[in-house]
Amino acid sequence: MVSVIYHVVSLLSGVHAFQFMYGCELNDDGTKRGYLQFGYDGEDFISFDKNTLTFTAANPQAVITKNKWESTRAEANVYKAYLDNECIEWLQKYVGYGKDTLERKGRNISCLIITA
Numbered sequence: 001m002v003s004v005i006y007h008v009v010s011l012l013s014g015v016h017a018f019q020f021m022y023g024c025e026l027n028d029d030g031t032k033r034g035y036l037q038f039g040y041d042g043e044d045f046i047s048f049d050k051n052t053l054t055f056t057a058a059n060p061q062a063v064i065t066k067n068k069w070e071s072t073r074a075e076a077n078v079y080k081a082y083l084d085n086e087c088i089e090w091l092q093k094y095v096g097y098g099k100d101t102l103e104r105k106g107r108n109i110s111c112l113i114i115t116a
Helices: 003-009 064-071 074-097 098-102
Strands: 016-024 031-038 041-051 054-057
Touching: 016 074, 031 054, 041 064, 054 064, 054 074, 064 074, 074 098
Parallel strands: none
Antiparallel strands: 016 031, 031 041, 041 054
């Protein structure tokens, strides 16, 4: 993944930033959602649709990466598996860690101030 993007951006000189953002959701009915997006220098670069196993290039430079990743579907399968499984496992683990705090009910405190 990074090697393909590195090849594209290595043609440019200077300092650049490569970012990615991902997340997953597990709903009460068992359905899962996930997203994965990549950015370059603060701009959208490419995003992944786990339902269709396709990538969307946000600019012409990302088309090279899109074509490479979609040619074998290897990247798509890895990302889908991560979002559907490992990401959900981590989510459940961390929600479990915070369960007591998340479900804690505060004490009711009443304050009555009477002034004359």
